[in-house]
Amino acid sequence: MAARSTALGGREAVEAIAPPRLPDGIDTPALLVDLDVAERNSRRLADELHSRGISLRPHAKTHKSVGLARLQLETGSRGITVGNLGEAEALAVGGIDDIFVAYPIWAEGPKAARLTKDMLQFDGDVQDIVILAPETGKPILGDDHDRRFFEAA
Numbered sequence: 680m681a682a683r684s685t686a687l688g689g690r691e692a693v694e695a696i697a698p699p700r701l702p703d704g705i706d707t708p709a710l711l712v713d714l715d716v717a718e719r720n721s722r723r724l725a726d727e728l729h730s731r732g733i734s735l736r737p738h739a740k741t742h743k744s745v746g747l748a749r750l751q752l753e754t755g756s757r758g759i760t761v762g763n764l765g766e767a768e769a770l771a772v773g774g775i776d777d778i779f780v781a782y783p784i785w786a787e788g789p790k791a792a793r794l795t796k797d798m799l800q801f802d803g804d805v806q807d808i809v810i811l812a813p814e815t816g817k818p819i820l821g822d823d824h825d826r827r828f829f830e831a832a
Contacts (some may be wrong), residue, residue: 691709695719705828712747714750717747718750718754721737721751721755722754723758725751725754725755725792726755727755729755734757734758735751735755735756735757736756736757736758736760736779737751737756737759737760737761738759738760738761738762738781739759739761739766740761740762740766741769743766743769745769745770745773745774745775748770748775749773749774752777756793757777758777758778758779759775759777759778759779760778760779760780760781761778761779761780761781762780762781762782762788763782763784764780765781799832
């Protein structure tokens with residue numbers, strides 16, 4: 680006797696993969712996050728990497744959300760990675776205090792002032808990152824106000 684196929688076809692297949700119904704009153708387009716699933720996935724990834732001796736620093740560009748960054752930290756991430764000063768500022772204002780900027784920051788003028796102000800809010804050990812002169816690409820030397828520090832580890 681031949682084995683009976685359990686594969687779905689046609690309409691049954693579509694219904695089997697259809698996303699869950701939206702709650703009443705939600706107008707689309709709208710971003711909805713199943714926080715139980717997000718928490719479970721975040722914890723699972725952090726736990727797996729921790730078991731291998733690796734610290735997780737997920738990149739905030741995937742969600743750009745203080746709430747999801749907090750969830751990632753609460754479920755085992757060591758810190759959060761960002762790609763620019765604006766992302767770092769937004770997370771710092773939201774209370775995230777372990778931020779790694781993964782790309783060089785061209786900090787001069789108002790941006791340098793923003794960097795200085797924000798970095799005073801960080802606690803703990805910091806690593807020295809020197810601001811480079813835009814004309815030469817060499818470190819700016821001079822008074823202490825010409826050097827800035829950023830938590831990078």
